Amino acid sequence: MTPKVSPGTCLLCRAPVTKQKALKHGMECLQASGWPTGKKPSLLIMIRGRDNKNYWLVVLARHDARLRDLDQLIRDVWVECCGHLSSFEIEGVIYESDAECSTDAMNAPLSHLVSPGSMFSYDYDFGSTTSLDLKVIGETPVAPLNALLGLIARNDRPVIPCDLCGGEAGFALDDPDGEIPRYYCRECLASAGCDPEYVGIIANSPRSGVCGYAEDPAAALPWYPPGWSADEIVPDELDDALDEIAFDDEIEIETSIAAVIQDIGPDIDAFVEAEKAAYGEEAACMAGESVMAFCTFMHALYGLTIDAWGALSVQRCLVDELSQNPVFPEDWPENAVPILCRFLTHMEASGRLTNASGLIAALEESEPAFQKAATSPEKSLALFRRILVKAQEAGIDTNDMDAFFNFTMREIVRMAGMDPDSEEVQKELSSLLADELLKSGADDLRAATILVQCTDFCNRFEDDTILDRCREIIRDIFDHPAAPLSRGDVVLWSAAIVYVACREANLIRSGRGGSSLTQDIGFFFGFERSSIQNKAKVLKKLLSGR
Structure with a gap:
């Protein structure tokens, strides 16, 4: 049962407030803040998690702030993980992010769409959706300081008991082999023997535990009033404990x-x-x-x-x-x-x-x-995903097969418990990398990279139908006499494969403008719809020639 009192903090004066008293306290704090007065009244908007109303924000929006600005604030503070699509619903009208039309619906000014008392909703990610409820709870002559929007109050980080000692937990173990997450305080985490790959800080967000979401204090900080630091949003001691x-x-x-x-x-x-x-x-x-x-x-x-x-x-x-x-x-x-x-x-x-x-x-x-x-193929895929993430973090171009292959070999050596920089291992690596037979594994590496990208996108579907079809397509074009996978951008190949699999399953409708799933594929892989469709045409020709 949701507690009636949801504790939070006024971000202006740092006094404790509750969700119920946030409006009255916020209005008083704004009047005393010395912030400028706008040409028109600013809106005060309460945002709450639909499934867990203990998560809440109070946002001050200048009269000329747009839906896109509010969307960006919500993403930076609460939900952003993989660049998913999002939408607002206001009085039955849907306003989607980057909708394919002549005028971007998200550019609409908030003050033209809502007023005090208005209630509307927000969805992020149309696969593993996080849904929020919004209400304009008031207006004030005070405008945000040097911004169109800003936070003025927020719920406190949730208090979740440690599974071992009952104290306050700071970390969640989302082991894919476990049915439910487990929670630990810092001391119990150190003795629990958890795999660091599956441990994360408990996020102060309604998207906590969904789609690999991790709180980003650096992204949230610009929406806070002056005087706050990233460490105060997510304490450094939590990051230090993970390290x-x-x-x-x-x-x-x-x-x-x-x-x-x-x-x-x-x-x-x-x-x-x-x-x-x-x-x-x-x-x-x-x-x-x-x-x-x-x-x-x-x-x-x-x-x-x-x-x-x-x-x-x-x-x-x-x-x-x-x-x-x-x-x-x-x-x-x-x-x-x-x-x-x-x-x-x-x-x-x-x-x-x-x-x-x-x-x-x-x-x-x-x-x-x-x-x-x-x-197990799942073991190989999990291992390769770890290497791929490390390569991307190290700035390795995964389309540069020589650089990526060398990096992968070093990481595998490191995972096997050896030092890739030792003289003996260096000699062995040099010998292996000069072996033409081993070099032929570069195509396997590209295929594995594509499969990982497809798998990450297909996690949003309820079953493995689309992913299984992606695997079949990858296998078919990997074996194609023309060796098409040895050329081109691996991420674009991944996008095209997912697109073709979804079209074959009738999840993408034909016709002008495509569908929201087409847009989601474009956002996820970072390519325009036209580029993905052109690559998909090439892919279909390759498949039809088998």
């Missing part, structure tokens, strides 16, 4: 490696030598890396030395952790469990284990699940 998770994780792995070496380092070396004598150099290398990784995970996750290993812990470590090895030889998934079983037998023979047979039975029972997880 510490990743840093602590690296330290923990290094500590665990050292502990394993100290405990059974000589035994591992002896086992690797035995593998070399029996199976050769390459097999010994695979055995050493597999055993060292497994032992490190067992120590890092469970704090277990080898004499304390149990059937359940080795099964969980095998399926949940070792299977996520980012780079491995083609025959590794079928050899990893036999290697570990031989290692256990070796350790029992050396007197370090007494329960090898039970552990071996547990590993063999979980081998099918391990192989499935190790070779």
